[in-house]
Amino acid sequence: MTATSTLQVRLRATTYEASNILGFELVPLDPATSLPAFTAGAHIDLHLPGGLRRSYSLLNDPQETHRYRIGVNLDAQSRGGSRHMHEQIRTGTVLTIGTPRNLFAMDESAPFNVFIAGGIGITPLLSMIARSQALGTPWRLHYAARTRSHAGFLPMLASYQGQSEADVRLNFDQEPGGQMLDLNAVIADMPAGAHVYACGPAPLLAAYEQATACLPNGRVHREYFAAKELAATDGSYTVTLARSQRTLQISSGQTLLAGLLAIGVEPPxxxxxxxxGTCEVKVLEGTPDHRDMVLTDAEKAANDRMMVCCSGAKGERLVLDL
Ligand code: FES
Structure with missing residues (x-):
């Protein structure tokens, strides 16, 4: 994985999608040009004022090259990103974004796709649904939200009604008679050989990991949009930056990224x-204390790369390719 390049786009339209969810349509500055292609499940990083960067899944059909569409949920715990998008940004604004990257790619050989979305977790699955349609792969969506008014992009889903590949099942647990989505039942009901993709809040994904524990790893896919583990800040260690020949000390309570920024080293x-996955750095020596949800277990075990925003060191020293 390498750092992405950036480009400028214009915010062409903002749409109300559901309670606390806005949709944004981003287009090239020159309408005669195309945007870099993306694959279903990809995301872009938005570069916001004050050095903020936020990742948002692309929800439109990957066949489209004239626009990117994202959905932004106003997070009650917002550290500035979603609040800025909901309250400050105006149609017509030029934004800097990273080119699309995909950490939640589809296996396009699957005979059937099951999608499980919780709230704003619907966004990457919308692009996957469009891709399933293009491939002619039958799919089923289980979409959980508190109420219908909290569920974004329902008109997009309604547009698939009557298509033979499509099966949309909505679950509103806070409506009269509603109950939580039964993930064990969802998994038990999957057609043979189906792949399953989930995106949503941590409790839904924790239940999903339990419900899918019986399935082969290669058929189970998920994307978190909030941290599952705390960042590693509990030990002090030395970090040597091999390329710049600098050494720094990370103290207890500090993330590795904070230590790097403090001495003026700014990895993406x-x-x-x-x-x-933006902050991935090669590890040349030492054993990282991995806390990310990007690397697979095998990649973590190789200890040759790490996410410096959240991961630390198991020993006293790391040497990084920085
Ligand atoms: S900045 Fe996103 S994984 Fe580190």
Missing amino acids: FSCQQGIC
Whole structure:
């Protein structure tokens, strides 16, 4: 994985999608040009004022090259990103974004796709649904939200009604008679050989990991949009930057990224929660204390790269390719 390049786009339209969810349509500055292609499940990083960077999934059909569409949920715990998008940004604004990257790619050989969305977690799955349609792969969506008014992009889903590949099942647990989505039942009901993709809040994904524990790893896919583990800040260690020949001390209570920024070294970063993969750095020596949700277990075990926003060191020293 390498750092992405950036480009400028114009915010062409903002749409109300659901309670606390706005949709944004981003287009090239020159309408005669195309945007870099993306694959279903990809995301872009938005570069916001004050050095903020936030990752948002692309929700439109990957066949489209004239626009990117994202959905932004106003997060009650917003550290500035979603609040800025909901309250400050105006149609027509020029934004800097990273080119699309995909950490939640589809296996296009699957005979059937099951999608499980919680709230704003619907966004990457919308692009996957469009891709399934293009491939002619039958799919089923289980979409959980508190109420219908909290569920974004329902008109997009309604447009698939009557298509033979499509099966949309909505679950509103806070409506009269509603109950939580039964993930064990969802998994038990999957057609043979189906792949399953989930995106949503941490409790939904924790239940999903339990419900899918019986399935082969290769058929189970998920994307977190909030950290599952705390960043590693509990030990002090030395970090040597091989390329710049500098050494720094990370103290207890400090993240590795904070230590780097403090001495003026700024690797690319975005979410600062170990979920977007932007801050990946090669490890030349030492054993990282991995806390991210980007690397697979095998990649973590190789100890040759790490996410510096959240991961630390198991020993006293790391040497990084910085
Ligand atoms: S900045 Fe997103 S994983 Fe580190």
